[in-house]
Amino acid sequence: MEAAVGAAEFPMTPLISIEKVTKVYHLGEHDIMPLQGVSLQIMPGEFVAIMGASGSGKTTLMNILGCMDKPTDGKYLLEGQEVSRLGKDELARLRNKKFGFVFQSFNLLSRTSALENVELPLQYWNTMSWSERRQRAEAALKRVGLEDRMDHYPNQLSGGQQQRVAIARALVNDPAIVLADEPTGNLDSKSEKDILTLFSELNATGITVILITHNPEIGAQVKRLIRIKDGRIVENA
Amino acid sequence: MNLARAMYLALRSLMRNKVRTALTMLGIVIGISSVIAMVAMGQGASTMIQDQISTMGRNILMVFPGAASSAGYSFGGGTSTTLTSEDAVAAAELPSIRAVAPIVRARAQLIAGGQNWNPQTLNGTTPSFVDVRDWDVEEGSFFTDADVVSSAKVCVIGRTIADNLFPGSSSLQQTIRMKNMPFKVLGVLAKKGTSAMGQDQDDVVLAPWTTVKKTLQGSAFNNVDQLLVSAQSDVTAASNDLTGLIRQRHRLAERDEADFRILTMNEMATAATQTSQVMTLLLAVIASISLLVGGIGIMNIMLVSVVERTREIGLRMAVGARGKDILMQFLLEATALSVAAGVIGMVLGVSAAWVISNTLHWPTLISPSSIGIAFAFSCAVGVFFGFYPAMRAARMDPIEALRYE
Ligand SMILES: Nc1ncnc2c1ncn2[C@@H]1O[C@H](COP(=O)(O)OP(=O)(O)OP(=O)(O)O)[C@@H](O)[C@H]1O
Numbered sequence: 001m002e003a004a005v006g007a008a009e010f011p012m013t014p015l016i017s018i019e020k021v022t023k024v025y026h027l028g029e030h031d032i033m034p035l036q037g038v039s040l041q042i043m044p045g046e047f048v049a050i051m052g053a054s055g056s057g058k059t060t061l062m063n064i065l066g067c068m069d070k071p072t073d074g075k076y077l078l079e080g081q082e083v084s085r086l087g088k089d090e091l092a093r094l095r096n097k098k099f100g101f102v103f104q105s106f107n108l109l110s111r112t113s114a115l116e117n118v119e120l121p122l123q124y125w126n127t128m129s130w131s132e133r134r135q136r137a138e139a140a141l142k143r144v145g146l147e148d149r150m151d152h153y154p155n156q157l158s159g160g161q162q163q164r165v166a167i168a169r170a171l172v173n174d175p176a177i178v179l180a181d182e183p184t185g186n187l188d189s190k191s192e193k194d195i196l197t198l199f200s201e202l203n204a205t206g207i208t209v210i211l212i213t214h215n216p217e218i219g220a221q222v223k224r225l226i227r228i229k230d231g232r233i234v235e236n237a
Numbered sequence: 238m239n240l241a242r243a244m245y246l247a248l249r250s251l252m253r254n255k256v257r258t259a260l261t262m263l264g265i266v267i268g269i270s271s272v273i274a275m276v277a278m279g280q281g282a283s284t285m286i287q288d289q290i291s292t293m294g295r296n297i298l299m300v301f302p303g304a305a306s307s308a309g310y311s312f313g314g315g316t317s318t319t320l321t322s323e324d325a326v327a328a329a330e331l332p333s334i335r336a337v338a339p340i341v342r343a344r345a346q347l348i349a350g351g352q353n354w355n356p357q358t359l360n361g362t363t364p365s366f367v368d369v370r371d372w373d374v375e376e377g378s379f380f381t382d383a384d385v386v387s388s389a390k391v392c393v394i395g396r397t398i399a400d401n402l403f404p405g406s407s408s409l410q411q412t413i414r415m416k417n418m419p420f421k422v423l424g425v426l427a428k429k430g431t432s433a434m435g436q437d438q439d440d441v442v443l444a445p446w447t448t449v450k451k452t453l454q455g456s457a458f459n460n461v462d463q464l465l466v467s468a469q470s471d472v473t474a475a476s477n478d479l480t481g482l483i484r485q486r487h488r489l490a491e492r493d494e495a496d497f498r499i500l501t502m503n504e505m506a507t508a509a510t511q512t513s514q515v516m517t518l519l520l521a522v523i524a525s526i527s528l529l530v531g532g533i534g535i536m537n538i539m540l541v542s543v544v545e546r547t548r549e550i551g552l553r554m555a556v557g558a559r560g561k562d563i564l565m566q567f568l569l570e571a572t573a574l575s576v577a578a579g580v581i582g583m584v585l586g587v588s589a590a591w592v593i594s595n596t597l598h599w600p601t602l603i604s605p606s607s608i609g610i611a612f613a614f615s616c617a618v619g620v621f622f623g624f625y626p627a628m629r630a631a632r633m634d635p636i637e638a639l640r641y642e
């Protein structure tokens with residue numbers, strides 16, 4: 001645990017640091033402000049759960065953290081680098097290299113095998129050979145325990161298996177951070193447990209996991225819980 | 238992403254919706270194939286005419302019955318029945334003219350000793366034919382004027398027919414059946430070989446025109462389809478003399494329109510070039526319309542596809558695709574669609590040309606340039622009409638695209 005020792009001696013740069021981030025949507029006459037000045041720091045290797053009522057701004061925050069969206073105002077430092085002023089292509093590159101996304105609705109390409117779904121992020125921003133891509137996708141699927149389902153199509157897999165394919169896709173590029181927006185929202189409790197165990201295992205290998213959930217049990221299990229209400233952080237422990 | 242891989246993905250995505258893909262391609266397939274087939278027919282016809290001109294010689298004139306039409310040449314001749322063999326005899330007396338042969342065209346299958354043959358040319362004429370065309374009889378002799386008068390069932394054949402119907406033996410005095418009537422072979426014409434167009438000039442049967450008219454065509458009239466004239470030296474003088482003579486013979490008053498027309502080889506060459514230019518222009522119009530329609534079809538289906546795949550686009554952007562990666566993906570799909578359609582159209586067009594030349598005996602010529610242009614245009618259509626849908630895909634916002642239901 002050299003990293004931990006190092007962290008104790010020199011204060012580590014936060015992986016993610018946002019300061020007074022706001023987001024405003026202009027809808028006709030009035031504005032909607034799902035984020036009203038959120039400040040937050042996340043260190044490498046953390047496992048964070050974000051909870052809050054529906055419409056409180058969790059997804060909006062997650063989209064900004066994942067470089068899918070830009071804040072209206074405020075600062076965002078990713079590994080100490082200011083990202084809120086980067087162009088679209090640079091943000092795409094960051095999404096490809098630094099982040100892995102897991103969605104509530106899986107978002108797998110239908111009529112495309114599990115393996116090819118997992119290969120998708122490798123289609124961009126790299127010059128890997130075809131066989132290397134394949135190897136990495138196979139390794140990622142092995143990591144989520146689906147080595148015997150590589151050639152299956154999404155409609156031949158259970159919901160839990162589909163979400164594991166999606167997690168393999170999020171892992172294939174060795175991301176620093178995995179962002180999961182209600183990843184178990186569409187799953188039964190057994191699959192939910194499996195998926196959470198998987199996230200814990202990933203976190204144990206050093207990947208930072210940020211998870212949105214409505215399940216208080218999960219909130220109770222994780223190392224750190226952030227509660228959001230009406231676009232503001234109300235609990236940060 | 239490398240191009241080969243992107244191409245593979247584009248093709249795969251097209252294969253997912255086979256019926257839709259096929260229907261979308263149809264417009265371009267039809268456009269390209271019809272243009273290729275028609276260009277082949279047009280070029281075949283004009284090359285054949287140039288070819289005939291060069292093989293017949295510059296001093297040849299042709300007289301056709303019927304009023305001169307304003308729009309270029311017409312091969313089958315008019316419908317009127319004004320030209321007679323007497324006109325031919327009288328014309329031959331003119332000092333500016335060397336020889337005149339009347340021509341009656343027919344089609345019939347030849348049967349001899351269990352062999353069948355479909356000659357390219359079966360003409361009725363007179364012995365003057367040999368002088369007009371400067372074509373020697375190699376074996377035996379040509380039929381005589383007496384044969385013409387008596388409508389004798391005799392004929393002279395070209396080398397190709399002799400070799401095919403009577404291989405290894407002499408054709409002379411053999412019998413060929415046409416329309417169930419026996420014709421005696423009197424002679425074999427000297428070999429002329431194939432023309433530049435690839436037409437076999439020795440695939441020819443000549444018989445007395447009276448016999449062809451009465452026996453093969455079953456006609457009671459004594460008009461002929463054409464007069465074949467060779468001028469002494471001055472084609473223009475010959476043409477003028479001919480006009481005067483035939484007008485006089487047909488008792489045409491000063492203001493009457495001629496009931497015949499004379500074509501010199503030079504005029505035919507000009508007319509052929511003009512016609513092929515008109516044809517080319519027409520084809521260009523047809524081609525652009527069909528490519529436009531096909532292109533709009535592609536644009537339409539690509540727009541539908543972009544909307545249907547909104548979530549896929551959002552996902553791809555979420556995992557790192559830039560706008561230009563998405564643009565390339567859809568542009569490649571549209572181009573693959575139109576190029577595939579173009580290739581299918583080419584294959585169909587070439588096959589259609591082949592069928593036309595083999596069943597309708599219309600000469601066709603497929604030029605590499607028409608293939609190349611067709612290919613280039615189908616690529617261009619894909620890029621052009623695929624661009625707008627691809628642009629719409631590329632401009633999507635990843636979050637909104639992912640939220641799309
Ligand atoms: N594109 C948008 N345009 C306008 N308003 C938006 C847009 N996206 C989100 N909002 C608004 O922002 C607020 C926060 O939305 P967000 O999706 O972040 O909530 P959430 O906490 O993720 O809720 P849930 O738990 O239901 O997913 C909502 O009031 C929503 O209507």
Ligand SMILES: [Mg+2]
Nearest residue numbers: 058059060181
């Ligand atoms: Mg949400």
